[in-house]
Amino acid sequence: MTGMSIPFLNAAPAAALAPGSKAKSVINIFLSGGLSQYDSFNVEVDKNVLGKSTIIKSNVDGIRVSNYFPTLAKQMDKLLVLNSLTTNQGAHPSGIYKMLTSYNPRSSVTHPELGAWVSKALTREQDSLPNFVSIGKGRTGTAGFFPGQWAALPVRNPRAGIDFSSRHEAVSKEQMDQRLSILDKLNHDFDKDFGTKDTQSYRDSYKGSLKFMHSKDIDAFDLKKESEKIVKLYDNQEFSQSCLLAGRLVERGVRYVKVDLGGWDYHDALYENFPQNANRLDKGLASLLEHLSQKGLLDSTLVVVSTEFGRKPLVNPNKGRDHHPDGFTCLMAGAGVKAGQIYGSTTKDGKKAEKDILDVTDFNATIAWRLGIDPNLEEKSPIGRPFKLANRGKARKVLFS
Numbered sequence: 289m290t291g292m293s294i295p296f297l298n299a300a301p302a303a304a305l306a307p308g309s310k311a312k313s314v315i316n317i318f319l320s321g322g323l324s325q326y327d328s329f330n331v332e333v334d335k336n337v338l339g340k341s342t343i344i345k346s347n348v349d350g351i352r353v354s355n356y357f358p359t360l361a362k363q364m365d366k367l368l369v370l371n372s373l374t375t376n377q378g379a380h381p382s383g384i385y386k387m388l389t390s391y392n393p394r395s396s397v398t399h400p401e402l403g404a405w406v407s408k409a410l411t412r413e414q415d416s417l418p419n420f421v422s423i424g425k426g427r428t429g430t431a432g433f434f435p436g437q438w439a440a441l442p443v444r445n446p447r448a449g450i451d452f453s454s455r456h457e458a459v460s461k462e463q464m465d466q467r468l469s470i471l472d473k474l475n476h477d478f479d480k481d482f483g484t485k486d487t488q489s490y491r492d493s494y495k496g497s498l499k500f501m502h503s504k505d506i507d508a509f510d511l512k513k514e515s516e517k518i519v520k521l522y523d524n525q526e527f528s529q530s531c532l533l534a535g536r537l538v539e540r541g542v543r544y545v546k547v548d549l550g551g552w553d554y555h556d557a558l559y560e561n562f563p564q565n566a567n568r569l570d571k572g573l574a575s576l577l578e579h580l581s582q583k584g585l586l587d588s589t590l591v592v593v594s595t596e597f598g599r600k601p602l603v604n605p606n607k608g609r610d611h612h613p614d615g616f617t618c619l620m621a622g623a624g625v626k627a628g629q630i631y632g633s634t635t636k637d638g639k640k641a642e643k644d645i646l647d648v649t650d651f652n653a654t655i656a657w658r659l660g661i662d663p664n665l666e667e668k669s670p671i672g673r674p675f676k677l678a679n680r681g682k683a684r685k686v687l688f689s
Contacts, residue, residue: 310587310623311588311658311660312588313588315589315592316546317593319569319595320552320595322383322552322598322616325599326598326601332352337637338354339609344357345361346364348365364628366627366628367619368619370620371617372631372644373598373646374614375613375647377597383613388429389401397432400667402652404420404429406544407419411543415541417506417541419543421537421545423446423533424548424550425444426548426550428442433669433670446529446533505540511532514532521578522575527572530549531573531576532579538580539585549569558609580622586623597612615634615640615642632644656678664677664678665677
């Protein structure tokens with residue numbers, strides 16, 4: 289509770305807004321491990337690059353996908369395919385770090401994730417829920433050199449809700465109020481003689497947690513409160529339920545939700561293991577897009593599907609694909625993206641991005657810009673070093689209508 293509680297009391301003034309803002313929220317589906325682009329959404333390459341994957345038509349003329357995504361094939365009119373992503377990091381920890389922060393790892397500093405920048409820039413005092421939530425069992429959202437209040441609220445199990453978010457049944461409201469009154473007095477007396485910025489943050493964590501406990505929106509984390517019509521869109525796989533929760537959170541105004549779906553690191557037995565994970569993504573993402581459409585939220589929610597890098601164009605002797613940072617695929621939907629199109633391409637042999645190359649820093653700059661945040665927004669680390677939100681990335685406004 290501490291990590292997400294302070295922002296409601298220490299909300300910063302609005303960051304400088306970039307013109308052309310349309311998105312109110314972002315759902316970032318992060319595929320940790322490295323999605324194989326040639327077995328998913330970049331299929332217009334030489335036949336030998338496709339391995340055992342085959343090509344199927346989508347509901348958009350000119351856009352085809354692999355046979356592992358039959359459900360999403362029917363919703364490609366909602367998706368923009370970005371086939372020209374590049375990164376300078378080819379190992380998982382550094383690649384994930386770069387994609388989520390826009391910076392190369394350094395021993396001297398830990399950079400905030402994009403979600404932390406968004407939360408810090410857009411949180412307002414009246415917000416009743418944290419503005420950075422991380423769903424799933426992958427890496428939780430770090431605040432980096434920001435104060436811990438801007439880190440993500442982690443939700444490991446989407447069905448379980450938030451632990452310890454209500455008063456224990458053995459403690460009456462009167463008892464709780466009395467205890468809090470005593471605590472306030474003790475803290476006040478201590479603060480007069482020994483108070484510091486850190487002790488004030490500790491006090492604020494209690495106040496923020498209480499505000500969250502009493503929030504009218506806390507039931508957003510309870511999937512049982514969703515309408516039957518929306519629930520029926522999803523299957524019971526954990527990733528699908530995570531997408532359902534993400535949809536509920538942006539409906540209540542949460543600005544940045546990260547949903548982790550790991551397990552894409554197939555150096556061997558790719559075609560034995562990939563189909564099951566592809567099925568999770570295929571059904572969960574398609575359900576989320578339909579959910580947001582039915583609720584009228586897709587126009588104001590930017591859905592992105594990202595991964596730290598792609599896979600090599602040729603299958604290795606172990607029947608898998610190795611790491612490939614030189615040209616991979618991500619997706620965008622909603623918030624005015626040019627859906628039903630493909631942006632960028634790789635060479636036909638799949639070895640590198642060739643047209644409209646998009647660095648991961650540009651990808652993050654584009655997300656921030658669409659939320660109305662200047663990608664050049666600058667913050668200083670505790671030792672005074674300046675860092676920009678998207679590093680040197682530039683927003684690709686051409687991706688939007």
